[in-house]
Amino acid sequence: MEFVSVFDIFKIGVGPSSSHTLGPWKAARSFVKKLENKGETIEGGHIEVFLFGSLSLTGKGHATDLAVIMGLSDFDPETVETSKIDEFIKTVKEQKHLLIKNQYKVVFDPEIHIHFKDTFLEYHANGMIFNWTGKNEEVISDVFYSVGGGFIVREGDTTSENTAALPYPFPIQTSEQLLKYCASTGFSISDVVRQNELINRSPEKYENDIMKIWNTMLDSMFVGCHTEGILPGMLSVKRRSAPLLKKLLPDQAEYNDSGTWLEAIRRSPVDFQKIFKWVSTFAISVNEVNAAFGRVVTAPTNGSAGVIPAVLMYYLSFVNTNAGKDEIIRFLACASEIGSIFKKGSTLSAAMGGCQAEIGVSSAMAAAGLTELLGGSPERCIIAAEIAMEHHLGMTCDPIGGLVQIPCIERNSMGAIKAINAAEMAIDREPSEVKVPLDDVVKTMWETAKDMNSKYKETSEAGLATTVNIIDC
Numbered sequence: 001m002e003f004v005s006v007f008d009i010f011k012i013g014v015g016p017s018s019s020h021t022l023g024p025w026k027a028a029r030s031f032v033k034k035l036e037n038k039g040e041t042i043e044g045g046h047i048e049v050f051l052f053g054s055l056s057l058t059g060k061g062h063a064t065d066l067a068v069i070m071g072l073s074d075f076d077p078e079t080v081e082t083s084k085i086d087e088f089i090k091t092v093k094e095q096k097h098l099l100i101k102n103q104y105k106v107v108f109d110p111e112i113h114i115h116f117k118d119t120f121l122e123y124h125a126n127g128m129i130f131n132w133t134g135k136n137e138e139v140i141s142d143v144f145y146s147v148g149g150g151f152i153v154r155e156g157d158t159t160s161e162n163t164a165a166l167p168y169p170f171p172i173q174t175s176e177q178l179l180k181y182c183a184s185t186g187f188s189i190s191d192v193v194r195q196n197e198l199i200n201r202s203p204e205k206y207e208n209d210i211m212k213i214w215n216t217m218l219d220s221m222f223v224g225c226h227t228e229g230i231l232p233g234m235l236s237v238k239r240r241s242a243p244l245l246k247k248l249l250p251d252q253a254e255y256n257d258s259g260t261w262l263e264a265i266r267r268s269p270v271d272f273q274k275i276f277k278w279v280s281t282f283a284i285s286v287n288e289v290n291a292a293f294g295r296v297v298t299a300p301t302n303g304s305a306g307v308i309p310a311v312l313m314y315y316l317s318f319v320n321t322n323a324g325k326d327e328i329i330r331f332l333a334c335a336s337e338i339g340s341i342f343k344k345g346s347t348l349s350a351a352m353g354g355c356q357a358e359i360g361v362s363s364a365m366a367a368a369g370l371t372e373l374l375g376g377s378p379e380r381c382i383i384a385a386e387i388a389m390e391h392h393l394g395m396t397c398d399p400i401g402g403l404v405q406i407p408c409i410e411r412n413s414m415g416a417i418k419a420i421n422a423a424e425m426a427i428d429r430e431p432s433e434v435k436v437p438l439d440d441v442v443k444t445m446w447e448t449a450k451d452m453n454s455k456y457k458e459t460s461e462a463g464l465a466t467t468v469n470i471i472d473c
């Protein structure tokens, strides 16, 4: 059974898209590793990349070509200095070659050697082929698929990149299995996740790694809320979170970093209306950073990266102002297990399932995490996830201009608000009265994904992407 870790669901990376940026970046890196094994014999050859299906149709807006260049240059998306990406891309475009392992020169002119093909490969809508051709016409080739949330599959590999090498105590495919483990052990969902994770990590490392995820989320919100201007791309979308923050927290002299910012928010007076605005601001800020090629965490994807930080920030800022590390770890662990159930039973890929696979899943994850922190039983966490997804079923993916901006940025705010509402409804729900099990909703999401017209699956060939005139934007 596939093991999907907290750290597979939450990956630190670079915007704007997990499937169209992070996935191709990782695939290109993986191909380069293969070339490195050939040593100096690769010197003098050239590399070509073919992008298929959705990667071709919305690849330019999602920076797939730039991600491929960064991956072929072996930069790590988790640690690369995002402010230097533009300069590096410019250099590769001018020099028209790459240095594999920093020493073997291969020809690569992005203008000529990245091909956007409007056909689809059979296995998945996000297909890629990487070819290296040597001077004597020898060819090394790999086919990859970016299957959503930054996960990739290499054609011919028999095991997923996430198949655990070690046996772990609680193999989980469905929410029904998860609830059985919780019932037999008395564990919360986050406890079950912790036990599985401790197979591969010490308790200390587990906690530190989750806190690193949270601190990156918090930094994304902080950066987004303090950056004004226009987002990249032809839509000229004005950043909104910084002006929103100025209205909500006019005294910005009170803090100097993300940690003291959270404390200042906790001290600020709020009412129901303001809390709504805060949640939207948190969500929007992350997705503005994402749209500007900044550092965010897939949650479970980049396009939906704002929902989970916004809901956790809501809890820390307004529900339990004494909460800290323990609550943060429990929230993210519980949320990740819901994401993993959707990945195994349905999809996290908008190119396969539309926006229900991104915002819908992130909202379900956040709803479950929040319910656990509100004191809800595992059953109620699952009910919350079910409610949140039930009301995202059928949501299409139709980003205008192929950019992860409209409707994506605002949609994170809507997903976060729905998650909070779902958690509140689940807390008061009697589990025995529930008519729709989460596993049925997972199945329904997948059936809906299969029935959805392919034009609504991250192609920008329908919906808002065609009815809204870009010139009017």
Ligand code: SF4
Binding pocket: 303, 304, 350, 354, 355, 356, 358, 359, 396, 397, 398, 399, 404, 405, 407, 408, 409, 411, 458
């Ligand atoms: S519409 Fe939804 S699924 Fe599509 S790119 Fe935007 S956030 Fe992602």
